[in-house]
Amino acid sequence: MEKIEGGDFPPKKAQSEPAATAASAHVVTDYPAKKLARQLDFAGFGGAAAADLPEQAKQVQQQVMKSGQLPVSMKPTQMTRPQLQTQALPQSQQQHILLMPMQQTPVQPTHPSIRPVKPESPKARSRQSANEAKDGTPKKPKQCNCKHSRCLKLYCECFASGIYCDGCNCANCHNNVENEPARREAVEATLERNPHAFRPKIASSPHGVRENREEAGDGLVLPKHNKGCHCKKSGCLKKYCECFQANILCSENCKCMDCKNFEGSQERQALFHGDHANNMAYLQQAANAAITGAIGSSGYGSPPVNKKRKAHELFFGSMIKDPVYRLGQLQQESQIKASVSPSSLSSIPGPRFGNAAALGPSKFTYRSLLADLIHPHDIKELCSVLVDYAWEAGKMLAETKCSSMVRGADSGSQNEVNGNGIAMTDSRNQHEPFRNGVANTVPTPPPPPQKVEPGTTAFNNNPCPKVHPSDGNGDVISKS
DNA sequence: GAGTTTGAAACT
DNA sequence: CAGTTTCAAACTC
Numbered sequence: 479m480e481k482i483e484g485g486d487f488p489p490k491k492a493q494s495e496p497a498a499t500a501a502s503a504h505v506v507t508d509y510p511a512k513k514l515a516r517q518l519d520f521a522g523f524g525g526a527a528a529a530d531l532p533e534q535a536k537q538v539q540q541q542v543m544k545s546g547q548l549p550v551s552m553k554p555t556q557m558t559r560p561q562l563q564t565q566a567l568p569q570s571q572q573q574h575i576l577l578m579p580m581q582q583t584p585v586q587p588t589h590p591s592i593r594p595v596k597p598e599s600p601k602a603r604s605r606q607s608a609n610e611a612k613d614g615t616p617k618k619p620k621q622c623n624c625k626h627s628r629c630l631k632l633y634c635e636c637f638a639s640g641i642y643c644d645g646c647n648c649a650n651c652h653n654n655v656e657n658e659p660a661r662r663e664a665v666e667a668t669l670e671r672n673p674h675a676f677r678p679k680i681a682s683s684p685h686g687v688r689e690n691r692e693e694a695g696d697g698l699v700l701p702k703h704n705k706g707c708h709c710k711k712s713g714c715l716k717k718y719c720e721c722f723q724a725n726i727l728c729s730e731n732c733k734c735m736d737c738k739n740f741e742g743s744q745e746r747q748a749l750f751h752g753d754h755a756n757n758m759a760y761l762q763q764a765a766n767a768a769i770t771g772a773i774g775s776s777g778y779g780s781p782p783v784n785k786k787r788k789a790h791e792l793f794f795g796s797m798i799k800d801p802v803y804r805l806g807q808l809q810q811e812s813q814i815k816a817s818v819s820p821s822s823l824s825s826i827p828g829p830r831f832g833n834a835a836a837l838g839p840s841k842f843t844y845r846s847l848l849a850d851l852i853h854p855h856d857i858k859e860l861c862s863v864l865v866d867y868a869w870e871a872g873k874m875l876a877e878t879k880c881s882s883m884v885r886g887a888d889s890g891s892q893n894e895v896n897g898n899g900i901a902m903t904d905s906r907n908q909h910e911p912f913r914n915g916v917a918n919t920v921p922t923p924p925p926p927p928q929k930v931e932p933g934t935t936a937f938n939n940n941p942c943p944k945v946h947p948s949d950g951n952g953d954v955i956s957k958s
Numbered sequence: 959g960a961g962t963t964t965g966a967a968a969c970t
Numbered sequence: 971c972a973g974t975t976t977c978a979a980a981c982t983c
Contacts, residue, residue, distance in 0.1 A: 627967095633968085634977095671969095709964080712980095960983090964980075965979095
């Protein structure tokens with residue numbers, strides 16, 4: 479029995495039909511007639527209201543509705559970090575950005591949700607680089623393998639990310655230009671079920687993306703899963719867990735069982751604690767994240783965790799079992815360490831070092847959108863240069879300090895940090911710039927080394943409110 | 959590569 | 971809202 483195209487959605491075994499043959503005129507008839515005006519909740523992360531969009535955006539929408547593609551030349555009126563990221567994308571990636579059907583509402587082409595890196599789906603991220611051409615040419619960030627969803631449900635990473643399937647291994651795909659009407663209906667249906675369906679899952683804060691981790695002096699941003707995970711068996715330490723996959727700690731939003739994805743978890747630490755001091759993958763990863771952070775990552779953004787896994791393996795080989803994951807975790811810690819003064823570190827023993835994840839937003843991204851533009855050796859060179867400069871600066875500052883100490887005034891400046899976040903009085907840091915993995919010298923965003931105060935939001939936000947065995951009462955470190 | 963496990967999404 | 975089913979990714983062998 480052959481039903482009208484789309485009439486059997488979800489398509490039970492209708493995979494014989496050519497994906498691209500469906501005439502857009504009569505597609506998907508069993509979707510309830512939804513309110514077409516509904517807009518993707520891209521604004522959920524601070525996107526402008528539709529009415530606020532400039533005329534330019536409307537023109538963009540019109541263009542997109544015609545082509546199904548986001549004009550690369552679009553000029554955002556309010557450049558935000560995600561926007562910058564989008565613009566920084568190679569055109570080959572941008573071409574895959576597509577806009578959700580919004581018949582009456584202008585597009586918000588600059589919202590992170592429509593970035594081609596599929597920030598929304600951690601799953602998508604883990605395979606990102608696996609889809610890069612061997613020559614390094616960036617290709618579609620991911621390839622789904624959907625068989626039954628026609629790539630018109632959130633099961634499909636492409637669909638969930640707001641991009642067309644292209645080169646995927648999916649069957650009976652309707653997530654393409656040829657089936658735009660069907661796709662549009664699917665989007666509407668999805669939004670009907672969940673207005674936030676296309677909203678990023680990982681937020682830098684409960685209230686959305688924030689430009690800087692120290693924004694408004696509110697301490698560090700603590701990214702967390704908007705909905706939280708519901709893991710039962712994975713302990714939230716496998717990529718089944720969206721939090722884990724996004725490389726963030728489980729939060730109070732989670733309803734997981736037997737969660738081990740919390741700071742202080744020995745199981746979690748066991749996953750990424752290892753000899754990484756000279757791990758090039760780690761170095762590259764951290765640098766990558768640092769650059770991303772500097773360029774601008776919206777927390778949810780790319781945590782990209784994994785999908786660059788294969789690329790990393792290509793670059794560095796299988797130095798560790800799961801380099802990407804470990805890298806992310808390691809880098810997370812190293813940035814934390816780098817951002818905290820040595821004295822505060824030394825006063826906090828090991829795993830009890832409080833909410834480490836809360837201290838550093840590093841987990842935001844493991845794959846910079848510039849990753850396709852900046853090669854690892856570039857990063858290495860940059861790091862080398864920075865190391866040199868940091869070294870020189872450190873020496874100069876140390877000399878200066880010595881001078882002032884000789885002059886008699888300084889009685890104890892052990893906690894001071896230089897502009898690069900390097901504790902100048904800590905000889906270990908002076909001589910081992912990469913001691914913590916990467917480093918103090920990785921080009922981290924300008925924000926000077928902040929001294930993390932336990933009283934900050936980050937500290938007060940126990941990522942996992944549940945009481946964990948190894949965490950005692952899940953308390954936070956009290957500075958006093 | 960096939961089969962299993964897992965948890966989100968979809969459905970009832 | 972809770973329970974169940976479906977789905978595709980992650981994982982294992």
